[in-house]
Amino acid sequence: MCCSFVPSAFFEQIAEDESISEGVRQEAQNHANSITKTLAAAAEAAREDTKVKTRYTEIPNGFADFNCKIWDPKTGRVLGTSYESLPGTFYSSSQDPPYEQDSDVTDCMEALRSTYDFYKTIFGRNSIDDNGLQLEASIHYSIRYGNAIWEPQSRQMVVGDGDGNSRFGLFTGFFKPGSLVTSLDIIAHEFTHGVTQHTAKLEYKGQSGALNESISDVFGSMVLQWKLNQTVQEADWLLGANIIYTNSKSLEGFMREANSLRSMKDPSATSNLFPQPDSMKHELYYNGDNTWDHGGVHRNSGVPNFAFYQISMALGGHSWDRAGQIWYAALTDNRLERRARFVAFAQLTIEHAQKLYPDDPSVVQVVEQAWKDVAVL
CATH class of the missing domain: 1.10.390.10 (Neutral Protease Domain 2)
Structure with a gap:
């Protein structure tokens, strides 16, 4: 099950709150729908007969130290509805010089490095699977996608840009543009969903899902x-x-x-x-x-x-x-x-x-x- 940092339930409660203006309620409903569709795409990717190719077994492991790749899915969709484009166009790896064309690439890489270092320093754990799995993240997912998710079928995280919009001086949206990919606690949260996937495998519903x-x-x-x-x-x-x-x-x-x-x-x-x-x-x-x-x-x-x-x-x-x-x-x-x-x-x-x-x-x-x-x- 795909795990998101921001729950669709948050947006659903806004959409149902009659004290909130109709425009904001509709905006929230659109976000709830986007999460639902993203989860449906993840479920489709998990099916054995799916046409969506997942990369679960293709991601290498066995690395002794931090190893990471950052991608851009370039979906161009307003709502995140497909994983067909994952991981996307290659941006940069941990072996490359800092990626100066896009600071989000560097910020995401450093957040992943800090999380990797924490687990290795404090618990002696070598990456998500404790066997040196290469870390992968697709950033700039969709358009105004205010969420970060762990995608278990591809063993990678997917991060949107936030839904905030300041065009024409009108500030709308719930989450600041570019804020999710630069927030260490969010990147570490999604990383840990991967650790849980490779340890307890807690089922994502009820109390086991709440523990997850x-x-x-x-x-x-x-x-x-x-x-x-x-x-x-x-x-x-x-x-x-x-x-x-x-x-x-x-x-x-x-x-x-x-x-x-x-x-x-x-x-x-x-x-x-x-x-x-x-x-x-x-x-x-x-x-x-x-x-x-x-x-x-x-x-x-x-x-x-x-x-x-x-x-x-x-x-x-x-x-x-x-x-x-x-x-x-x-x-x-x-x-x-x-x-x-x-x-x-x-x-x-x-x-x-x-x-x-x-x-x-x-x-x-x-x-x-x-x-x-x-x-x-």
Whole structure:
């Protein structure tokens, strides 16, 4: 299943909000439709009898160090509806000099390099598959495409330019032009979907899907904190803080005060474009079927996100020092099943806290208490 940073559910809630102007509601509906069509194209690419050629087995691995290629799909479509053009026209590789014709190429390359370096330095992991897989990204996807996605059939990420538009001095759209490809937490989020694909393979629906999304948020946040050398107290714990198109006339109603897409520190805050529950008992927790947001994968990911935040704050220092080690150990534990629920992941984190820090029982107590606080245990 293709995984997107911005959920279609975000756009759907705008499209259904009668307090929002008709033009903005239609704009949001168009975005929701584009995500739906992109996911449908991904599903088509996954079929054995498809005419869309995927590159899953063609991407080389075995590299000892960072190896990356950046592409331009040049789809020319207003809505991202096909993967036939992936990866697109070759831009540059990590072996080439900096690509001076387009700074987005260099920015994306450096974000991927930082994420690769984080995983290798902190966890000893060599790329997405832990076997030196060449990293690939197609940027400038479609036209005004305000999203970033992990495309599992081709084992690559696809990044749009943002939907912001300032033609004729009229600022419209939700996300700043060019902001997604330059946001380290977003690139690291999508990279981590690839890591999950090669480890736990968490099914993208219900609680397992919410774990999938949360793990990408957790590691995306850690990569950014690591790059900035921030302690848990210094970090803002926001996700997508640099992509909000603050000048835009499209940001009406509840969106006016938003300063991020999500927050791990305060998931339910109205300063988030897409508020989430911080507990399974919270009114925002989604208990419905899989027809909306694949069973609440982007909504309910706020629960394990907040658990990780609480553990990190209680342990102090850097998030990757101990909390991150526990999360990575749980993610790569072969007992974590594809359809794992929150409680199964929580129990693994408690077990690994005991294994990793046997001389400090307070670590286990902190982990267990955090899961109790979010009503998982």
